[in-house]
Amino acid sequence: xxxxxxxxxxxxxxxxxxxxxxxxxxxxxxxxxxxxxxxxxxxxxxxxxxxxxxxxxxxxxxxxxxxxxxxxxxxxxxxxxxxxxxxxxxxxxxxxxxxxxxxxxxxxxxxxxxxxxxxxxxxxxxxxxxxxxxxxxxxxxxxxxxxxxxxxxxxxxxxxxxxxxxxxxxxxxxxxxxxxxxxxxxxxxxxxxxxxxxxxxxxxxxxxxxxxxxxxxxxxxxxxxxxxxxxxxxxxxxxxxxxxxxxxxxxxxxxxxxxxxxxxxxxxxxx
DNA sequence: CTATGGACCTGAATGC
DNA sequence: TGCATTCAGGTCCATA
Numbered sequence: 001x002x003x004x005x006x007x008x009x010x011x012x013x014x015x016x017x018x019x020x021x022x023x024x025x026x027x028x029x030x031x032x033x034x035x036x037x038x039x040x041x042x043x044x045x046x047x048x049x050x051x052x053x054x055x056x057x058x059x060x061x062x063x064x065x066x067x068x069x070x071x072x073x074x075x076x077x078x079x080x081x082x083x084x085x086x087x088x089x090x091x092x093x094x095x096x097x098x099x100x101x102x103x104x105x106x107x108x109x110x111x112x113x114x115x116x117x118x119x120x121x122x123x124x125x126x127x128x129x130x131x132x133x134x135x136x137x138x139x140x141x142x143x144x145x146x147x148x149x150x151x152x153x154x155x156x157x158x159x160x161x162x163x164x165x166x167x168x169x170x171x172x173x174x175x176x177x178x179x180x181x182x183x184x185x186x187x188x189x190x191x192x193x194x195x196x197x198x199x200x201x202x203x204x205x206x207x208x209x210x211x212x213x214x215x216x217x218x219x220x221x222x223x224x225x226x227x228x229x230x231x232x233x234x235x236x237x238x239x240x241x242x243x244x245x246x247x248x249x250x251x252x253x254x255x256x257x258x259x260x261x262x263x264x265x266x267x268x269x270x271x
Numbered sequence: 272c273t274a275t276g277g278a279c280c281t282g283a284a285t286g287c
Numbered sequence: 288t289g290c291a292t293t294c295a296g297g298t299c300c301a302t303a
Contacts (some may be wrong), residue, residue: 003296029273033279033299056297073297074281107280109297126299153274161274169296185291259276261294 002071004056005166005210006133010077011053014060014101017079021096022047029091032103033111034122035160043067043114048096055130055166063105065116068083068123072109078102131164134207141163145196148188155191155199156184157258164188168203171238172210174263178237184255184262184268190271237263 002010026040043062050061058077060067071077079099092103092112101108105166115123131147132138147164148155158164159173168176177184181200182195198249210213236246241254254263 006296034298065283072280073295105280106282107295107297109279150272151303157274160297171296258274260297 002056002073002075003172005057005069005172005207005208007053007058008211010071011051011058014058014077014079015051018048018060018096018098018101019050020047021098023094023096025095027093027095029089029093030108032091032105032108033070034113036112036113036114036149037114037122038065041234045242054127055162056169059118065114066118066123068111068113068115068126069103070111071103072105072107072111074107075103075110076103078104089165092115129163131162131166134150134165134167134203139200139204140179140196141193144200145191145193148191148196150190153188154185154257155170155182155188157173158188159203160258160260165203167207171235172203172206172262174238175236178207178264178269179232181268181270183266184257184264184269186271237265240265 022042023046026043028036028040042101043065045061046064047062049063051059052059056070058069058071069077079101081099083095083100084102087104089106090102091103091108091110092105094101103112113123117126118124132143144164148158150156153161153162156173156177159168160170160177161172162168169249174184175243176199180195180199183193237252240252240263242251244250245252245268248265248267250265252263252265253266254261
């Protein structure tokens with residue numbers, strides 16, 4: 001679930017519920033991707049002042065230090081009032097004065113890492129090297145085109161790498177390339193400025209639309225039970241191998257790039 | 272420096 | 288029905 005839109009929707013939901021909350025207790029389950037990096041007891045009493053996002057990382061800014069949360073492949077954050085029957089995949093729980101923040105993450109690729117100061121390891125290492133935020137002023141067509149020129153790999157892989165722009169995951173990489181009518185295997189550095197501009201616009205459009213749709217899961221999110229949103233993704237190509245292209249009717253194809261599935265229309269998307 | 276493949280972990284879906 | 292294989296929304300790290 002967690003591509004940038006889901007993370008952003010989560011961020012907004014958490015912001016309305018947890019700003020100003022004081023941490024009362026922390027509970028850890030099985031190990032996540034990295035250790036928390038601080039004794040739980042140390043964080044008790046601190047307050048959540050703001051919740052930001054960098055790429056797919058959530059940054060809970062405390063009155064001292066930052067809690068960095070990543071949802072990995074299968075992570076899901078909820079806030080509930082009740083202690084609730086703990087599932088065996090709830091690996092992080094933070095009881096606050098305004099509810100219990102709970103990370104449910106079966107695959108445990110997610111992480112919760114504390115940093116007393118973002119200029120510090122390991123947080124610095126995690127956040128440095130990330131590409132520009134798609135919704136920042138830095139994500140601008142000419143700069144995007146210039147950045148793509150440095151890469152010889154397939155445009156799909158470059159989008160996924162997050163080195164040029166963050167937040168475009170496996171689903172939206174395919175979707176954005178379809179919207180821009182660009183073949184996923186095209187070398188990134190070979191895109192003309194016209195096509196690069198089209199991709200730039202497509203990325204924004206696809207992410208914005210997904211966030212707007214994710215808004216429907218926001219209500220569920222704020223729900224006391226924190227049920228899963230099930231907001232549907234009406235994908236044009238993702239997961240639609242063999243089904244007709246919504247534009248030309250030809251069958252959508254799947255190929256593997258960098259061990260990830262890519263979906264595309266061989267007719268609408270060209271080099 | 273860029274590019275590629277493996278690793279991490281669990282559950283659901285598919286195949287025999 | 289049971290068991291093995293494949294695949295899944297991410298990204299760090301070692302290697303070439």
